[in-house]
Amino acid sequence: MPGAGAFPTPARKGYPFLDGVRGLAALAVVVYHTFLFTGLSNQSEEQLPIIHAIVGWGYLGVPVFIVLSGFLLRYSWQAGAKRYFRSRARRILPPYCAALAVSLALIAFVPLLQAEGGTDWDSKIPVTIPSVIAHLFLVQNFSGAWAVNINGPMWSIAVEWQIYFLLPLLLLPLRKVLHPLLLAALILTVTVVPPVAIGAGTVAHPWLIGLFAAGMAAAEYARGAHYKAMHVGAALAWVALVLGITSLVKSDEVSGLWFSETGAGVVAAIAIALMARAYNENRAPRAVLLLGSKPLEYAGFVSYSVYLLHSPLLALGNLLLLPLGLPILAHWAAMTFVVAPLAIAACIGFFYLAEKPFINDRQKAIQRELRAGSRTPTASSQPTATSRPAG
Template identity: 50%
Template structure:
């Protein structure tokens, strides 16, 4: 039974940082050469690295998980200091780095003519820049239209989704949570919001991500329960089989069953968090996950939001600079992955220090201090430390 006021599970940081790097690796492949060049030149490798977009459902499940932990600990099914305080803290953490990245992207496009004209590359989906696309990003509404969602800086659409879920959590999800069985809430929301994937209308909204957020909430409930339910191993096995079935069906059909991949991936991550979190909270270390709590992984998790926000336009520019060299596609991909991507991460590191580090929450400030002093964030047991993190923003 947990008796402390706050909770921290340190390997969540490294897990988040790893997800950010997976997304960067995916985009390095996606931006290589003209549109489709990398997939044609490296079909097998493309089938592997091309699943990198699954870093997004990892972020969403993590967000639901860590934001729900203090709610579960409070016992009332509500935020301790009210909805306004919750949204204020989320805004302070999420929005300043987001707007810095938006200004950075717009300034880069305005300053570099190479980024302003179509070139037959993946970058073409980011331009031209017009007033509606800019305003939709300013108000975090770009996910509401297929004409806006990929403009300027592609990864930003998921930040908009997460921002909107922050409002749904207290206004919709928690009220349902207090009135209905939690597994029913998760199943019903996920099933209903998968409908656009079946009817082929509105799927660009990724509405099922709300269900993944709810999966994270449920994982938090299980983490702080007295004991894990007996069905958890069976649920993990069934979800694993579902994941295999979805990936095989996707390969056989020749189409990417993205919504269903994201749902099963989210389910697996939620089950992992429930199992690993429960063991850690109860003093039972989870050795396979401890690698994510090492000093380098903690630091990677600390800057993961900046990595996520700033890398895309830099990779787009790097590809356009390389194109006139006429490199073979495989060589260009290697340069994108092992030169351009690390440079983009380095710029993100700089932007973290310039902007994001001034808006860290208290826990993250402690992590930063501990990392720089080559210590762990705290020597206290997992169940007496703090956990206020979310999504790529930690």
């Protein structure tokens, strides 16, 4: 781990600690889904409330991924439209399609995954033709019947894919006339109206567009934009006001989900902006450097594959354990310390087969450094978005 004197110059654009953030976010999602899949539906939540209070926030890894994508993609459009879309498609689609194929194959050939058994896996089956088509075109988040079918976490890949098109069509044009912080606050406000006011569009998670914009604003701050305190204060005050009104007007699962995901995303955007700015100015604390350590960087390196495929593997592990009739605490322990590690190992194998051939130049440089057993900042370490864990 490099000491304070080993920092790169402020001109360097690479931030190794972001891979650590991504890896931890992916791990949080896996731990959360491991708990969710433990036993029968809602059994772990009802019988293990203390553990649920600790790991139940793991779903907030998704808004962190979206903020990271906004941060890393803020300046990607400058390379040109053709290169931008080709890069995004090559990076996201092949592993996604491969994971979808594996998920469908598991359901088709593993009898345990074909019949409902009172577990959380029941929402993933039966597979329908409309759902398969929606997944292929990455629009499954448009319907509650499609969103969690086949492979639940994939809905967020669809959201991020759609945001990739909104970047040049909406976010960058608006950025020319609005301060980036106010743009993020405005989009967060606009995208929460339909789900809160009329209960429409919740499955699509439109507020994630605002969190992507928050990540863009964080990127500008990291690159040296001197935001005035009044701008920061106004944006945060506006977001806090909307969050507060939302929770009072409609205090249910819809507003609760928007509230928690938006709050986590805003906090993540602020933290990432501050860490990146401190890193550029050679004053990042030791904790930031630890996020760029070899184990955490490797976790971020394989996080997309882990995110894509962990869900059906965890579900299968739970179904295999159920006949043993274990007490729920022992069942959760087996899921967490046996099934989850095995699932992650399988996902890492999937990474080398289905994702590694499509990694970008920056990730190839990271891979070489990880193989060499060192992670010294290099000029080739340029930031680029690796969605998952998009996001």
